[in-house]
Amino acid sequence: xxxxxxxxxxxxxxxxxxxxxxxxxxxxxxxxxxxxxxxxxxxxxxxxxxxxxxxxxxxxxxxxxxxxxxxxxxxxxxxxxxxxxxxxxxxxxxxxxxxxxxxxxxxxxxxxxxxxxxxxxxxxxxxxxxxxxxxxxxxxxxxxxxxxxxxxxxxxxxxxxxxxxxxxxxxxxxxxxxxxxxxxxxxxxxxxxxxxxxxxxxxxxxxxxxxxxxxxxxxx
Amino acid sequence: xxxxxxxxxxxxxxxxxxxxxxxxxxxxxxxxxxxxxxxxxxxxxxxxxxxxxxxxxxxxxxxxxxxxxxxxxxxxxxxxxxxxxxxxxxxxxxxxxxxxxxxxxxxxxxxxxxxxxxxxxxxxxxxxxxxxxxxxxxxxxxxxxxxxxxxxxxxxxxxxxxxxxxxxxxxxxxxxxxxxxxxxxxxxxxxxxxxxxxxxxxxxxxxxxxxxxxxxxxxxxxxxxxxxxxxxxxxxxxxxxxxxxxxxxxxxxxxxxxxxxxxxxxxxxxxxxxxxxxxxxxxxxxxxxxxxxxxxxxxxxxxxxxxxxxxxxxxxxxxxxxxxxxxxxxxxxxxxxxxxxxxxxxxxxxxxxxxxxxxxxxxxxxxxxxxxxxxxxxxxxxxxxxxxxxxxxxxxxxxxxxxxxxxxxxxxxxxxxxxxxxxxxxxxxxxxxxxxxxxx
Numbered sequence: 001x002x003x004x005x006x007x008x009x010x011x012x013x014x015x016x017x018x019x020x021x022x023x024x025x026x027x028x029x030x031x032x033x034x035x036x037x038x039x040x041x042x043x044x045x046x047x048x049x050x051x052x053x054x055x056x057x058x059x060x061x062x063x064x065x066x067x068x069x070x071x072x073x074x075x076x077x078x079x080x081x082x083x084x085x086x087x088x089x090x091x092x093x094x095x096x097x098x099x100x101x102x103x104x105x106x107x108x109x110x111x112x113x114x115x116x117x118x119x120x121x122x123x124x125x126x127x128x129x130x131x132x133x134x135x136x137x138x139x140x141x142x143x144x145x146x147x148x149x150x151x152x153x154x155x156x157x158x159x160x161x162x163x164x165x166x167x168x169x170x171x172x173x174x175x176x177x178x179x180x181x182x183x184x185x186x187x188x189x190x191x192x193x194x195x196x197x198x199x200x201x202x203x204x205x206x207x208x209x210x211x212x213x214x215x216x217x218x219x220x
Numbered sequence: 221x222x223x224x225x226x227x228x229x230x231x232x233x234x235x236x237x238x239x240x241x242x243x244x245x246x247x248x249x250x251x252x253x254x255x256x257x258x259x260x261x262x263x264x265x266x267x268x269x270x271x272x273x274x275x276x277x278x279x280x281x282x283x284x285x286x287x288x289x290x291x292x293x294x295x296x297x298x299x300x301x302x303x304x305x306x307x308x309x310x311x312x313x314x315x316x317x318x319x320x321x322x323x324x325x326x327x328x329x330x331x332x333x334x335x336x337x338x339x340x341x342x343x344x345x346x347x348x349x350x351x352x353x354x355x356x357x358x359x360x361x362x363x364x365x366x367x368x369x370x371x372x373x374x375x376x377x378x379x380x381x382x383x384x385x386x387x388x389x390x391x392x393x394x395x396x397x398x399x400x401x402x403x404x405x406x407x408x409x410x411x412x413x414x415x416x417x418x419x420x421x422x423x424x425x426x427x428x429x430x431x432x433x434x435x436x437x438x439x440x441x442x443x444x445x446x447x448x449x450x451x452x453x454x455x456x457x458x459x460x461x462x463x464x465x466x467x468x469x470x471x472x473x474x475x476x477x478x479x480x481x482x483x484x485x486x487x488x489x490x491x492x493x494x495x496x497x498x499x500x501x502x503x504x505x506x507x508x509x510x511x512x513x514x515x516x517x518x519x520x521x522x523x524x525x526x527x528x529x530x531x532x533x534x535x536x537x538x539x540x541x542x543x544x545x546x547x548x549x550x551x552x553x554x555x556x557x558x559x560x561x562x563x564x565x566x567x568x569x570x571x572x573x574x575x576x577x578x579x580x581x582x583x584x585x586x587x588x589x590x591x592x593x594x595x596x597x598x599x600x601x602x603x604x605x606x607x608x609x610x611x612x613x614x615x616x617x618x619x620x621x622x623x624x625x626x627x628x629x630x631x632x633x634x635x636x637x638x639x640x641x642x643x644x645x646x647x648x649x650x651x652x653x654x655x656x657x658x659x660x
Contacts, residue, residue, distance in 0.1 A: 104323075121348045
């Protein structure tokens with residue numbers, strides 16, 4: 001029995017975090033095929049989801065949600081026995097903490113740097129790219145240190161913090177955090193490989209295209 | 221009975237969201253006075269919160285938490301009867317949705333734009349300012365439309381979603397979303413006034429300084445001269461124009477950047493509500509007087525040939541005081557990122573701009589060695605005192621570089637490295653000096 005419909009497109013990291021949580025929670029979710037830039041701009045889509053973005057979720061009773069971290073948490077709450085939100089209120093708070101840290105301190109600087117590097121921001125500026133780019137690895141180092149004696153981010157088992165951060169780290173490992181950098185993040189690499197290889201979620205993460213040399217701006 | 225201690229500084233938007241969440245949930249917090257840049261750098265704070273950011277929360281049982289979104293939710297959850305997190309599981313999910321939207325779609329573009337406009341992102345580039353700036357109002361329009369038929373974001377009562385978004389909108393209304401823009405966001409404005417004027421929350425939100433005209437980039441009145449542009453002038457066509465643009469933007473950024481601005485401040489959304497920075501005495505001024513005068517050295521370096529008899533290096537060894545100063549090798553940690561030589565040279569210039577507050581305590585000669593896509597940034601620093609860190613950590617990006625003590629007067633290899641770096645003819649492995657900058 002499907003718990004609802006998820007609108008996303010394959011490869012979208014935000015969508016992956018929802019799909020990974022659904023898979024880990026043992027929940028079935030329908031995923032119609034979608035085309036970014038098309039399906040999320042139709043009048044019908046915007047009528048349901050005013051932010052006009054993927055991912056978006058609708059359950060069989062018409063309950064609608066956008067923002068991937070809200071959808072992920074909601075799905076996790078539908079399967080309390082999977083304990084994906086932590087086993088105590090304090091563990092739940094730590095799950096929130098690491099997700100917030102991952103989004104604010106790793107994902108945002110990484111995406112900012114990539115947007116500029118790829119020329120999507122209207123002009124290229126090395127100092128501005130660098131301003132954000134240089135924040136990524138130091139914050140991954142904080143995660144690496146935390147994972148020194150831990151198998152998972154919170155408590156002793158998998159939570160949505162691991163699943164969410166794995167999507168962010170997957171993107172980092174295939175863009176800005178290259179082989180030499182990964183060599184210095186041994187605990188993070190070990191944790192990452194554990195999470196993305198877990199049988200329920202393996203197919204969601206797919207193969208990681210580990211980058212050998214970090215992406216650089218290509219002058220025209 | 222307080223549930224714990226919240227460490228934040230007056231005016232911090234992230235702190236406001238936690239304080240308002242606690243108050244709305246009827247939960248009490250201890251709020252010791254904290255000073256940005258001091259309290260969060262103290263050993264006691266770093267022992268609890270190793271990455272030294274505000275806000276931090278410590279429960280009465282010693283439980284520690286950072287990230288304001290996590291703290292706000294946790295303290296609200298400690299009140300069993302509160303509906304601040306949503307009264308039903310659907311409402312709870314919608315609260316999460318609007319909080320996430322507020323952070324991702326409003327706060328991030330506002331914060332990114334302000335970092336660039338204020339000269340904190342390395343330099344000013346107008347298209348990049350616009351790229352993020354133009355996202356803010358459309359995101360607020362989504363909320364405005366939702367609030368056409370709702371008093372609060374979720375359900376019939378104030379929730380953490382209203383509180384969180386209100387702290388972000390407060391910041392937006394005092395910086396980028398000006399009077400004309402606010403006029404078209406009438407539902408949002410009505411909702412905002414409702415939330416920030418809730419009797420229990422009024423004092424936490426404080427007065428909003430609604431901006432009349434959106435904050436814009438201010439180019440400096442004086443142009444600062446860039447050292448040694450000769451190499452850049454040989455680059456042809458658009459690259460030279462780009463260099464010119466970056467160089468003048470970098471000079472502009474020198475004047476626009478406040479010397480003690482650290483990267484954390486922008487991420488902590490404290491402008492414009494943070495009080496003026498107190499004039500902290502620099503501990504380097506308390507060191508015992510030294511016979512080596514850094515300004516005399518800078519003059520000698522500028523006016524004399526570097527090597528050879530009667531040169532600056534000879535002057536240096538005659539006058540240097542190794543008790544009062546120290547010499548360091550500096551290396552960029554991420555040389556694999558470096559591409560064009562002129563861009564790497566500009567990066568050094570940017571780093572030097574951000575070291576401006578240590579002008580009285582520092583001399584540097586740093587260069588790009590090698591060639592495009594196969595280069596390193598390395599050089600030497602002469603620092604007041606025996607530790608590089610108090611001199612260098614005024615620059616937010618100081619940790620992108622590694623620092624190694626040199627003893628040129630005791631060690632022949634150090635001597636060669638030091639002298640070659642001063643003379644701009646340093647070679648490391650197969651990489652020769654291609655371009656450089658001096659901090660003087």
